[in-house]
Amino acid sequence: MLKQVFLNLCESYTDDFLKTTSLWNEIEKEHTKPNRYYHNISHLVHIYQQLLSIKPEIIDWDILLFSLFYHDFIYNILKKNNEEASADKAVQVLNNLQHISKERIDNCHQIILATKNHQINTNSDVNYFTDADLSILGASWQTYTTYINNIRKEYKLYPDFLYNKGRKQVLRQLLAMPQLYKTPHFKKQYELQARQNITAEIKLLEN
Template sequence: MLKQKFNNLLQTYTQDISLREKLWQEVEKHYASSKRHYHTLLHLENLFGELEPIHGKLEDWDTIQFSIFYHDIIYKSFKSNNEEESALLAADRLCQIGYPEEKTLKCENQILATKSHNFADNDTNFFTDADLSVLGKDWETYAVYYQQIRKEYNLYPDFLYNNGRKKVLEHFLDMENIFKTEYFQNKYENQARLNIEKEFQILDK
């Protein structure tokens, strides 16, 4: 399903079948890495699941789709510049298919926004909210998520990981709203806070 979405998206901008296949194989290779447990192809499917039903609220659906496919294409738990590297790779690949320059810049900025989670334009706010939507799922789903994140950071001992993770959780709890759009606030905000507080208590034991 993801491959078909990707191919359909690319068809608008390039008729080079071999290039489309090459770009898909690159996406698949990165997200299917054995070192990944949460930032996988399933994560991309979940983002599409959140945003496709409301794509009518979005101004530039094509750019958001590219942002979904490329926002975590570079993901190394011991690096702090994954978003920057992913944005650069996305820009290069979009250049290859002749994607408009202003839309490419928009895609780069959306990918970078998944690091800062600052308020931005409407499309970017919906995109980053969808990226965080797992925080507001039922506790069973959330528990699987945080266990998968721990596996991705398994090179760190518990005392280091727990302290770092608690800082991340505190950051979310200190925000006036975790989700920027009214749509996602109504859908996930309350449950997200309950989940985060529960994980924090588990880590604090």
């Protein structure tokens, strides 16, 4: 499904089918690496479905899609600049396509960088994207459990005492935010469940 979405997206910006196929193959290769238990194609599908439900609210749908495909392109648990590197990759790709203004490319860069801290933004497309990215936090407990197990697998390099300490810090930072979700649509749907899930996970990590 996502392959066709990507190919259709690129049709407006290049008539080089070999180029777009090559770009997709690159995306697929990165997202199907064996160390990606959560940040994989399924994660992209999940976000796409979340965004599709609010498509009429999006200002620049194509740029949001490019942000989707490249926001986790670079993913290395040993690095702290994954978002920056992924945003730079997106800029590189978009600069080699046609009919995309610098303003729109900068917007894509901004959206991807926003997934690092998930702070509220004056750009509503940024808020919709970061909310969709965090929507997994507000899933059912069963789905959330699968998510946290997959995240743990991605960080299997670290022993429990180190992982648990870092994970709890991240979770407590999320709970400290005035609101996890910046848009009414996602806040209404996920805020309460997300806070319950996060609180429950912290208790599990403390046992």
